[in-house]
Amino acid sequence: MLSALVMIGLVAGWSCRAPQAGGAKSIVVTYSVLGSIVKELVDDQAAVAVTVPNGVDPHEYQPSVKDIEAINRADLVIENGLGLESGMARALAEARRGGVRVFTATDHISVRRVGAGEGVSGGPDQATGAADPHFWTDPLAIEAVVHALVPELQESLGIDLSQQAADLGYRLDRLNYETSKTVATVPLNDRKLVTGHESMGYFADRFGFKLVGVIVPGLSPQAEVSPADLAVLQKVIEDNQVKAIFTELGTSPALAKAIGDATGVRVVELTTHALPADGSYFTFMTNLAQVICGPLRASP
Numbered sequence: 001m002l003s004a005l006v007m008i009g010l011v012a013g014w015s016c017r018a019p020q021a022g023g024a025k026s027i028v029v030t031y032s033v034l035g036s037i038v039k040e041l042v043d044d045q046a047a048v049a050v051t052v053p054n055g056v057d058p059h060e061y062q063p064s065v066k067d068i069e070a071i072n073r074a075d076l077v078i079e080n081g082l083g084l085e086s087g088m089a090r091a092l093a094e095a096r097r098g099g100v101r102v103f104t105a106t107d108h109i110s111v112r113r114v115g116a117g118e119g120v121s122g123g124p125d126q127a128t129g130a131a132d133p134h135f136w137t138d139p140l141a142i143e144a145v146v147h148a149l150v151p152e153l154q155e156s157l158g159i160d161l162s163q164q165a166a167d168l169g170y171r172l173d174r175l176n177y178e179t180s181k182t183v184a185t186v187p188l189n190d191r192k193l194v195t196g197h198e199s200m201g202y203f204a205d206r207f208g209f210k211l212v213g214v215i216v217p218g219l220s221p222q223a224e225v226s227p228a229d230l231a232v233l234q235k236v237i238e239d240n241q242v243k244a245i246f247t248e249l250g251t252s253p254a255l256a257k258a259i260g261d262a263t264g265v266r267v268v269e270l271t272t273h274a275l276p277a278d279g280s281y282f283t284f285m286t287n288l289a290q291v292i293c294g295p296l297r298a299s300p
């Protein structure tokens with residue numbers, strides 16, 4: 001009996017340690033869009049897991065016990081930073097204290113700050129000057145992160161992905177060029193964005209759009225909206241002759257519909273925080289550009 005238990009223990013112990021013993025390293029990425037790029041880069045050189053399920057709002061996600069275990073066991077954790085994963089902040093801080101290596105993607109980009117008047121509001125704009133975490137809408141910011149990951153992966157996992165990063169960088173340059181071509185079909189005067197929350201700043205900066213308003217003022221879709229905010233937004237939409245209002249994950253559909261009805265402007269659903277069915281960042285960006293540019297280039 002005792003020897004049977006010892007055997008079970010040995011087998012169980014062996015199977016737990018097997019991945020490390022076999023050399024398979026584990027990377028945990030906090031959310032799906034960044035996870036997709038890490039998977040493209042790493043391929044089969046390490047096991048890549050994503051914490052926030054695709055389609056769930058990363059601003060709001062609270063990690064499960066299993067998520068926290070995976071984070072604490074990982075050879076490397078890759079987070080977005082700048083408060084995107086605010087619900088995971090405590091778990092990530094504890095993992096860091098416990099010696100887990102955490103790479104913060106936004107440490108390696110040129111951080112954008114919310115400009116005055118972007119988060120349209122009747123009162124003082126809380127978001128003005130805040131660091132914007134939504135860097136993934138700019139393919140060249142993603143490319144900067146890919147290059148920064150090379151020395152990190154070398155150091156923490158002992159794998160050299162410099163060639164893969166160069167190839168991926170080339171594809172991201174190409175994606176940036178293709179996105180510029182899609183955007184070029186929209187007249188300059190119509191490149192105005194009204195979105196669910198303050199999520200398209202990097203895209204706007206990269207591709208020459210003006211952010212004229214957001215339905216929910218701030219960097220997270222969950223902030224409060226006052227009737228005064230909505231009245232200001234309605235006026236901004238009318239004054240700028242905005243052609244479409246883009247709603248996102250977390251935007252209240254009733255609120256979006258009310259603004260659309262009040263202004264007579266088309267409401268279009270835009271996917272800014274989740275991957276398409278094929279799981280590809282490249283498809284994500286291509287779709288994003290097409291969904292934005294289609295309604296904006298249309299005649300009124």
Ligand SMILES: [Zn+2]
Pocket residue numbers: 059134197198199219220221273
């Ligand atoms: Zn967001």
